[in-house]
Amino acid sequence: MKFINLTGVILIGLAVLTYSCKSDLETEPIELQTLEEIFNVKDSVGANAERFLADSYRFLPSTGNRVGGDFLDAATDDAVSSNPTNTSVQQLALGTYSSDSYHDNFWTSGYEGIRRTSIFIQNIDRVPLKGRLANGTPFNRVWKAEARFVRAMLYFELVKRHGGVPLLYDKVYQLNDDINLPRNKFEECIDFIVSECDLVKDSLHVDPISLTLFGRPTKAAALALKSRVLLYAASPLFNGGNIDGQNPLTGYAAMDATRWQSAENAAKAIMDLELFALEPDFRNVFISRNNERIFSKQGGNNTSYENNNGPIGYSSALNNGRTSPTQELVDAFGMENGLPITDPNSGYDENNPYLGRDKRFYATIFYSGAMWLNRPVQTYEGGADKPGGSRQQTKTGYYLRKFMGNFETASNYSNTNHDHILFRYAETLLNFAEARNERLTVPDLAVYQAIERIRERAGLNPYSLPLGLTKIQMRDIIQNERRKELAFEEHRFYDVRRWKLAEEEFNKELHAAIIYQAGTGVIRQTAVVYKMNFENRMYLAPIPFSEVVKNPNMVQNPGW
Template sequence: MKYINLTGFALIGLTVLMYSCKSDLETEPIELQTLEEIFNPRDSAGANAERFLADCYRFLPNTGNRVGGDFLDAATDDAVSSNPTNTSAQQLALGTYTADSYPDNFWATGYQGIRRTSIFVQNIDKVPLKGKLENGTPFNRVWKAEARFIRALLYFELVKRHGGVPLLGDKVYQLNDDINLPRQSFQECVDFIVKECDLVKDSLRVDPFNLAFYGRPTKSAAMALKSRVLLYAASPLFNGSNIDPQNLLTGYTDFSAARWQVAEEAAKAIMDLELFALEPEFKNVFISRNNERIFSKQGDNNTSVENNNGPIGYSAGVNNGRTSPTQELVNAFGMENGLPITDPNSGYDENDPYAGRDQRFYATIFYSGAMWLSRPVQTFEGGADKPGGTRQQTKTGYYLRKFMGNFEMATNYSNVNHDHILFRYAEILLNFAEARNERLAVPDQTVYQAVERIRRRAGLVPAELPSGLDKDQMRGFIQNERRKELAFEEHRFYDVRRWKLAEQEFNKELHAAIIFQTGTGTIRQETPVYKMNFEKRMYLAPIPFSEVIKNPSMVQNPEW
């Protein structure tokens, strides 16, 4: 038997089918119910069907410390893992993995979720739901659209890792089926995802701020997924025959400016809704449900981010200090006057390097002297948060601050909203600016305005960019704004790849700030942590070896 990891992928269906029912709506675990129980023609309330749909949401991607205990960004030039062992993130950064051991393997989970959502799509119309949205859309259509949105997002998670993957449509394969499916091209996958977004958007809920349905996709969520997919498709990695000379993976034979135009239009369509706004306080974007969030996977109110990543010297070991931002990321944040620290007019003082910086720096990174839990962070050598010895601690002189509550003057933590934010409005503005800049010969005022909205919220004065920038100069500003604005939100790892800059940016030495407090003052030194390694084959993740060996039609990615 040949299959796309239908171990687990088909076992969901097998488990659902192998148990008999006791009563029509008995609330036994959903995985122990038959399809006849779940999609019951006598259940006009759709109780079991809704439970099945709710279970589909668990396949949505998580964010945070999810890659072997680390942020994905710890596999980029923005951070390293504080863990002293050879972590999954470090393997990604150094390329020390094989097709049989990819550290961020989503293949099985993705196709399990795709299968489960397809079961729902195929069967929900058997349930005579009576409810409708305010606009008259029947709940059958709404729920089906939600399942199709989840499925489209899962396909994108696979495509951004691997390029083209097998597309299954609505078909649900069984264990006894002979599944010997080839990969579709990247373009075919993009076309499928975009088409799904277009087909479902008008059947989804409209109000993204209705807390009663928080975590359910809305029309704008489908539009945001479309925007991101089309931005990737227009980017240099995929916009042309860059990886696979046979075009099996990219599907494109040459560069096309038209792909930037459709990406621009997709982002502009969300801006034209006039539903979303940048949250005035950057820190609050991540700890309160607000009008900048477009779509999130529901998380918990807890202190998990703080405990995982906070500086280690507080409250008898409550923090694990897992994430160490690099000096490279610190240097990417300019000054509050909008100038980079390398500009002689910026006012940057190497003897007081953390003064007068971009406000996002303070919301993203703990540095030595930053206030936290009513005392300054101490990352100087021998300080409370870098004591030396064997305890896990910062490797760079910095800790992650982003996503944490406002505990600067508190004495202990309290629960904080830690949803998994998958789409937010700041990304859409940057998507638009990037796509339009690439389409035009010279950036126009709409490009400037989109970037400057981000910079204005960051508190830069002036927020305006230098006038008269050419396309290349504007590209540099946009790329740096994405790095600062979207840090630790799982963009940098893929942005640098899709820009086809990874052979340059991810082959560099990463640095730490070593700080010594002496009787006469402070001594600061930059020292290497390790050198990243990037090879051309790493632009795309390998197809799991187990899938290639089972399926002769499953073509492996180049050089894997």
């Protein structure tokens, strides 16, 4: 293995090329078929080619309890793992990992998916597909565009972790090829991903997409990927403030203000489609296929989120209570009147701290007294959901509520939609507001309107922001709105890094709420769970040690 686990990846690819197999194209496992069978020159339907393409979608990122059984957000200041052992996300939070033990490693999976999509791109035109979209686009072109979209997204997942990575473009390397490739510059990677989005956007399915095609990328999905990529490229970590300003692998050596304009334009292009809207009920965004979702990886109808993360004390449901939101995240949610809890006019009552809060708080976090499965959650000491002892339970006095069905008054769970939502319209509005605010000297009406749409859906009354905010004041509001709105959707881990704030935000103590029931009264205290640790080198993930040691052209990220 010289590079990107490439030898292993090639062997997987050669299974497609060399295994002898039956001629039954409908039942033969796709990994055991030859390229001639998959891309059959006589198959006008393209059954096996489509199966090969569909199989590529599994390489797209997933969300939820995916990092050693935990949310990635449990490696931030928003949560900790309830697991009593030293978990993978705790090691990410404490910085106790190395280049050969990085716990959000996407390198091998990413490049395996890149290889498979490139095989598809190279071969699909051999299939004489006769089908067309309603707008006349031939299926060959549509399917090739889908493969390019998936590949572009896989590259972004690598770039957001590592900075510049090797670009293979359309080439599919074989065993006898020189695969000791160097990393491309960060700018080259960004330009390639953006160019792929531009190339495919008008060849993909049109929005709104039918439920029969749910999970296939559309024009808006390509625009959403472009928006996120350009927002990252414009951000301080990668735009003149990166950890090594002279290193072409990690970002742009000098700050380029025009990158904020590009990011703004990309988000505005989605808004101008006028095809998406914020789902009125925030909870329903995550449990129903609705018009706020731009692109999702198909999940399933099940009770996985509920069972993995629900409060542990319910006899009617087997819950593992895996995720413990922090007091820091709880305090980030302001009051229903739109004011932060620190504002003396907010009405916040420290003796009744969960009353009158931002509605997203109730949709995101279980607190002591919240209704669930026909009884109040009990996270006070000795309560049903925090009994003490060795059983896995909340470490902070809170459990994760987000992504779960509406089971407040139900007796049991029932299957709920749990797709992996990769892009939604609320992020588009936040991307636009951030990029435009950073581009301008002072925020204008368009910035206000984008953020106020988010706050209005959250039920804040009034939802409007005070006039005359400075650029820095608006920046703080936007960053806090992203934290609340996108909590547990795998944004904060990378947002705080790209903002170049991790040395401050991820070096803090994280706190729990300790609640005692004393007769008819309640005693509330806070306690430290642990102190996070962040070092400068952690802004970028290390290149896997196995790739660096076996490829003399592979440059490791600084500090690793």
